Amino acid sequence: MPMLIQCADKPGHLKMRLDTRGTHLAYLDSKKDIILAGGAVMDAEGNPCGSVLIIDTEDEAVARDFAENDPFNKAGLFETVTVTAWRKAFFNFENLT
Structure with a gap:
């Protein structure tokens, strides 16, 4: 079962991001062999304010290591990082943009 990594930026840290x-x-590119999906979470003004990544591992320690070594996390951008198991129930490839 893949792991979902949800990260929320600290308020007022858009410049750092x-x-x-x-x-x-570059870090994500170096890990693309285990990334299933990922992207920024956007606020009401259309600015990135967090991240979501789904990685192909059943090992929570691997997912936590992935998150800990993300340059955004190392720079101190994230207020919270949550790692949980994720099960795909539905995915519509036709709606990808």
Whole structure:
């Protein structure tokens, strides 16, 4: 069963997110073999304010290590990081953009 990583940014840290984005994307690229899906969570103004990643592992320790080593997390961007098991119930490939 894959693991879901949910991260909420600290309020007022958009600049930190933008400044660290390149390093974060390089990290994700280095881990693409285990990433099933991921992206930013957006606030009401359309600015990123968190992250969601689904990774292909059943080992919670692997998911926690993944989250801990994310450059966003290392920079101190996240207020909270939650790791939970995830089971796909529905996925509509036709609606992907």
